[in-house]
Amino acid sequence: MSGDAGDAAKRSSSRDENTEKPETPGTGAGGASGPTGASNPGSAGTAFGPQEIARRDVSGSAAGRAREGMFGIQGSGDTSGFGGLRLPGYAPAPAERPYGGWFDEVADEAAAALADDGGADFDTCVHQVTVDRGEMTWYVDREHLVRLARTLRDDPALRFEFCSGVSGVDYGEGVPQQLHVVTHLLSMTYRRRLRLEIALELDDARCPSLVDIYPTADWHERETWDMFGVVFEGHPSLTRILMPDDWNGHPQLKSYPLGGIPVEYHDAEIPPPDQRRAYT
Amino acid sequence: MTTSDQTTQDPYAATSRETTEGTVYTVTGGDWDEMVDQTAGDERIVINMGPQHPSTHGVLRLVLELQGEVVTDARLVIGYLHTGIEKNCEYRTWTQGVTFVTRADYLAPLFNETAYCLSTERLLGVEVPERAATIRVLLMEINRIGSHLVALATGGMELGALTGMTNGFREREEVLHLLEFLTGLRMNHAFVRPGGVVQDLPEGYEERIRSFVEVMRGRLPGFHKLLTGNRIWRQRLEGVGYLPLDGCLALGVTGPILRSAGLAWDLRQVEPYLGYEHYEFEVPTDTAADSFARYLLRVEEMSQSLRIIEQALERLEPGPVMVEDAKIAWPARLSIGADGMGNSLEHVRRIMGQSMESLIHHFKLVTEGFKVPAGQACVPIESPRGELSAHLVSDGGTRPLRVHLRDPSFVNLQAAPAMSEGGMVSDVIAALASLDPVMGGCDR
Numbered sequence: 001m002s003g004d005a006g007d008a009a010k011r012s013s014s015r016d017e018n019t020e021k022p023e024t025p026g027t028g029a030g031g032a033s034g035p036t037g038a039s040n041p042g043s044a045g046t047a048f049g050p051q052e053i054a055r056r057d058v059s060g061s062a063a064g065r066a067r068e069g070m071f072g073i074q075g076s077g078d079t080s081g082f083g084g085l086r087l088p089g090y091a092p093a094p095a096e097r098p099y100g101g102w103f104d105e106v107a108d109e110a111a112a113a114l115a116d117d118g119g120a121d122f123d124t125c126v127h128q129v130t131v132d133r134g135e136m137t138w139y140v141d142r143e144h145l146v147r148l149a150r151t152l153r154d155d156p157a158l159r160f161e162f163c164s165g166v167s168g169v170d171y172g173e174g175v176p177q178q179l180h181v182v183t184h185l186l187s188m189t190y191r192r193r194l195r196l197e198i199a200l201e202l203d204d205a206r207c208p209s210l211v212d213i214y215p216t217a218d219w220h221e222r223e224t225w226d227m228f229g230v231v232f233e234g235h236p237s238l239t240r241i242l243m244p245d246d247w248n249g250h251p252q253l254k255s256y257p258l259g260g261i262p263v264e265y266h267d268a269e270i271p272p273p274d275q276r277r278a279y280t
Numbered sequence: 281m282t283t284s285d286q287t288t289q290d291p292y293a294a295t296s297r298e299t300t301e302g303t304v305y306t307v308t309g310g311d312w313d314e315m316v317d318q319t320a321g322d323e324r325i326v327i328n329m330g331p332q333h334p335s336t337h338g339v340l341r342l343v344l345e346l347q348g349e350v351v352t353d354a355r356l357v358i359g360y361l362h363t364g365i366e367k368n369c370e371y372r373t374w375t376q377g378v379t380f381v382t383r384a385d386y387l388a389p390l391f392n393e394t395a396y397c398l399s400t401e402r403l404l405g406v407e408v409p410e411r412a413a414t415i416r417v418l419l420m421e422i423n424r425i426g427s428h429l430v431a432l433a434t435g436g437m438e439l440g441a442l443t444g445m446t447n448g449f450r451e452r453e454e455v456l457h458l459l460e461f462l463t464g465l466r467m468n469h470a471f472v473r474p475g476g477v478v479q480d481l482p483e484g485y486e487e488r489i490r491s492f493v494e495v496m497r498g499r500l501p502g503f504h505k506l507l508t509g510n511r512i513w514r515q516r517l518e519g520v521g522y523l524p525l526d527g528c529l530a531l532g533v534t535g536p537i538l539r540s541a542g543l544a545w546d547l548r549q550v551e552p553y554l555g556y557e558h559y560e561f562e563v564p565t566d567t568a569a570d571s572f573a574r575y576l577l578r579v580e581e582m583s584q585s586l587r588i589i590e591q592a593l594e595r596l597e598p599g600p601v602m603v604e605d606a607k608i609a610w611p612a613r614l615s616i617g618a619d620g621m622g623n624s625l626e627h628v629r630r631i632m633g634q635s636m637e638s639l640i641h642h643f644k645l646v647t648e649g650f651k652v653p654a655g656q657a658c659v660p661i662e663s664p665r666g667e668l669s670a671h672l673v674s675d676g677g678t679r680p681l682r683v684h685l686r687d688p689s690f691v692n693l694q695a696a697p698a699m700s701e702g703g704m705v706s707d708v709i710a711a712l713a714s715l716d717p718v719m720g721g722c723d724r
Contacts, residue, residue, distance in 0.1 A: 064654055064675040090654035090676055132655050133402050161529055164660070165686040169673050172681075182671065184658060184686070188529075188543075191550055195658070216532025219694050227366075242359040242723055251367060258364075258371055273371040278679065 062199075064090030065174045089175060095131040102192055103129075103136050109157040110148070117151075120144055137195040142207050145198060146234075149213050152185060152194070160185040160194060163214035166221055168228035172254040181207050181230055183217075200230065209235040227252035324352075327705075331360045337434060337712060338719035340693075349705050354697040358690075361723040369683040373649025374400055375610065377680060379470040381670065384685055385721030386467060387430050390416075390423040390459075391663040392670075392685070392721075393472035398553060398659040399672040400474040403652045404608060411599040412476035413554040418489070418592040419462065419471065421585040425496065426455035427664035428578040432503065435575070435713035439516050444507055451499055458492045461485070475609055476602035486593060493586050500586075503579050517572035521699040521711030524569050531695045535666025535688055536581065537715065539565045540573035547662035559591050571714035578716075581664075608650050611642040649678040658686075665689055665716055687721040 067087040098104050107129060111122035125144035130137045140148060152160040164184040171178045177199035185194045198207055209232035210217040221232040222241040229250035232238055240247060249256055260272025270276075296305045307327075330341035339360035345353035365384050369377040381396045382389040394416050401408060408416075433448025456466040462481055463471040471478055507513045523533065525541040538545055546563040548556040564580040566573035602609040611631075631639040654676035660669035666688030673682040692715050699711040 063656075063673070064681075087676075092655065133405070133657055135657065137656070163532055164667060164669070165532075165671075165684075165691070167671060167684040167686075169656075169682045169684075171675070182656075182684075184669075184671070188545060193658075193660075195656075214532070215530045216691060216694060219690065223690075240359075242362040244359070251364065258367060260371075273368070276371075278677075 062089055062091045062175050062177065063171055063180075065172055092128075092130040092132060092137070094128045095136075099129065099131045099136065102190070103131055106136070106158060106192065106194065109155060110151060113151045113155040113158065114148070117147075119147055135193065135195060137197055140196050140198050142198050142200070145196070146208050146210065146213065149183075149185075149196070149210055153213055158187065159189040160187045160192075162186040162188055163210065163216050163220075164193075166210065166217050166224055168224045168230055168252065170228060170252060170254045177201055178254075179205050179228060179230065181224060183210065205230045206233055207231070208233050209238075211235055226250065229253065329708075331357070337438070337717055340712075340717065340719055340722075342696075342708065342712075344705060344708065346705060351700055351703055351705055351708055354700050354708065356693055356696055358693065358719070359723055361719045363720075363724065365724045366683050366685065369680055371679065373678050374474055374652055374680060375649060377683060378473055379468070381683070381685060382468045382470055383720065384724050385663065385665070385668070385687060385689060385718045387427045387718050388423055388663050388665070388668075388721075389468050390419045390472060391661060391668055393470065394420060394554075395659065395661050395663070395668050395685070396670040396672070396683070397472050397474050398661065399657045399670045400652065402657040402659055403655055403672060403674050404474065404650075405653070406475060406603050406605060406608065408476045408554075408603060409600045410555075411480075411597060412601045414592050414595050415477050415481060415601060416472055417554050417556065417559070418589060418596075419459070419469075421588045421592070422455060422458060422462075422489075422492075424585045424664045425582045426452050426459070428582050429455065431578055431664070431713075431716040432507075432575070435710075435716070436507070438709050438713045439513070441507065441510075441513060444503075444513075447499075447502060447506060451496070454492060454495055458488060461488055473602070473610060475605070476600070478602075478610065480601050486596075489589060489593060493589055496582070496586055500579065500582055508576070508579075514572060516706075516710050517570065517575060517714070518568075519570050519572075520703065520707045521571040521574075521714045522569055523695055523699050527695065527698055531698065532691045533666070533695050535662075535664070535692065536574050536577045537692060537695070538666065539563065540577055541569040542567040547660055547667060551660065553659060553661055555595075558595070559588050561585075561587050561591075571710050574714040606641070607645075611638070611645055651676060651678050652680075660686075663688055665718070665721075666692060685721070685724055687724065689715075689717040689719070689722040690724075693717045693722055 066089040068085065095103075099107065107122070110126075114120070114122050114125060124141065125148045126138045126140055128139040130139070149160075152158050162185070164186050166181065166183045169180040169182060171180065179200040179202055181198045181200065183196040183198075185196065186192070187194075200207060205228070207230055209221055211221065211232075212234065218236070219241060221230075221235050222238060224230050225232060225235075225238050226240045226242050227250055239245065243251065258272065258274035260274055262272055263270045296303050298304075325346045327344050327346060328341065329344060331339040341357035341360065343355040343357065344351050363383070365380045369380050372380065377400075378393050378396060381392045384392050429448045429452040433445045433452065436442070436444025436448060459469065460466045462485060463469040465471075523531075523537065523541060525538075525543055527533075528538045528541050528543070534545065542565055544563045544565045547553070548559075548561075549563055561584045564577050564584070566577060611627075631642050652674040654674050656671065656673040658669050658671040660667050662668075667686065668688055669686045671682070671684040671686065672680055675681045696708075696712055696715060699715075700708040703711070
């Protein structure tokens with residue numbers, strides 16, 4: 001769709017101008033793409049603007065746990081040297097202008113439309129823009145989600161008339177604002193796709209509902225409630241959808257066990273998948 | 281339970297019991313009139329259909345509120361086939377994930393695999409070789425024919441057109457035989473893998489596919505002879521399950537249902553992937569926005585798929601079917617042995633006898649898997665039922681942090697009440713059949 005779009009932008013990691021932001025781990029197997037690739041030293045001159053925003057963003061868009069050691073082995077004598085590895089948690093790098101392709105146009109139009117109706121401006125609604133692998137993600141403040149979505153849907157220059165889906169992501173314990181609600185929007189008029197992401201604390205998992213704007217969000221939000229326990233405020237009937245009505249817990253949370261049982265083959269016992277050795 | 285006194289004479293008569301919500305009847309079929317007699321004066325009835333009912337397309341439960349025979353309120357209850365595929369994927373390597381997602385929408389397994397692999401490849405930043413992309417297109421289009429045939433077959437069965445069912449499944453058997461020859465399995469192939477496909481097509485694939493195309497060319501017109509001109513079929517479908525374009529967009533409906541409302545939205549053409557922009561085919565549309573239009577579109581799409589299959593055969597050039605990168609590509613060289621599929625003897629001989637490094641590499645890649653750079657990706661593709669995409673999130677490890685399938689069955693089913701409320705109860709079945717939901721994909 002937009003292979004050339006974010007090529008320059010996604011490499012403009014703000015690593016060197018923002019020392020407080022954890023570095024992205026260079027664990028790429030393919031190695032070629034992603035925000036871990038290269039940094040852009042050219043924009044280090046800007047004194048506070050981007051730096052301020054980037055510093056605030058780390059909690060809102062953190063997307064990975066810091067790691068120590070390797071192979072998930074703890075408490076044994078380390079003879080390999082891998083036990084000393086320290087990898088900081090991953091956080092998607094904020095993109096810098098120009099984002100490339102139509103990304104700038106959408107951001108400009110949204111900013112203009114939001115300014116027109118007199119509410120909070122674009123930078124307040126969207127606290128980080130990330131362009132990664134040719135896809136644009138906006139990290140949105142939940143207070144402004146509904147207004148932003150309405151603008152995106154109704155503005156003639158934006159026309160994101162189609163909501164492709166809403167789902168959740170649990171980044172696991174130890175990540176600030178570990179619960180994310182991800183909304184995929186599609187503009188059939190302009191053939192563009194946009195991802196809205198809201199970061200939530202696990203003990204304050206509340207998010208405004210988009211059902212008024214995109215009726216299709218109904219079941220998606222029910223599923224996200226069912227699987228992650230995110231309360232969508234304003235949803236007409238937020239009930240469980242996949243699990244039975246009287247189920248306890250929200251299965252897609254990382255803290256919820258998979259519930260596998262060990263399997264025996266002849267003399268060997270194979271542990272359930274969630275208890276097998278993980279290499280990450 | 282208080283049983284009505286007719287039961288003593290007729291073992292199949294409607295039974296009833298009193299509950300706090302009112303009288304609950306258990307109706308099994310031919311005793312509908314009797315139940316209506318008993319409820320005379322109380323016209324508003326809530327009936328429960330499913331989850332095990334031949335007309336609900338799998339384990340779907342419908343709660344219908346009826347005024348006479350008119351549906352005033354329809355509610356769908358899903359989740360009976362929830363298998364936790366998304367959760368399970370989080371505890372498997374990226375390659376193993378393929379075997380899970382393929383089981384979601386079990387009528388379109390190759391689409392699930394491809395959607396998952398395309399997103400994985402975007403995360404990895406790799407591009408599959410030309411031949412692998414063409415093989416994927418080829419398999420997906422064969423699969424699309426099979427899926428649409430089941431839609432026609434089960435749709436026919438649900439409306440009482442049993443010959444449509446037998447013909448549809450007979451034709452689908454051709455599809456499954458062909459897929460078994462090409463991939464080794466009739467369903468749940470796990471043939472598409474991150475980085476390409478697991479192995480090259482077997483010898484003699486071209487003749488088999490060409491003869492398949494020939495057979496299908498001969499048989500597809502049979503549906504027009506059997507159903508399209510059939511008066512009963514038309515009366516059951518025309519004007520039934522109406523959902524106009526604005527309704528489709530609001531409810532997120534895609535696929536043949538959206539195209540039956542007049543929008544030529546087919547991701548193969550509007551957002552091409554795997555080189556679909558090089559194929560010549562048409563996206564059939566209609567403006568009737570009813571079940572009959574959807575039936576016609578599915579038949580036409582099968583013909584278009586045959587065109588794509590032929591072009592894909594022409595485009596197949598010899599070459600690798602997996603990326604060159606040894607950090608991602610499955611090290612095994614699979615072959616069909618006398619006892620089924622397994623590693624080729626040469627490969628086993630090499631890793632066991634000659635190259636310790638190859639053995640280590642093989643072992644590490646198979647047990648540990650490859651690492652995928654942190655980030656998220658979502659590549660939508662056009663499945664037989666509409667937009668299918670896998671939203672994948674990686675934290676840089678060898679397992680996905682999150683796998684979410686945006687399955688068209690799940691989304692399209694939301695439109696069922698809009699299609700059937702205000703219509704007759706018998707039309708609910710026709711409307712549902714035209715949605716072609718697959719509960720495996722819906723509930724995942």
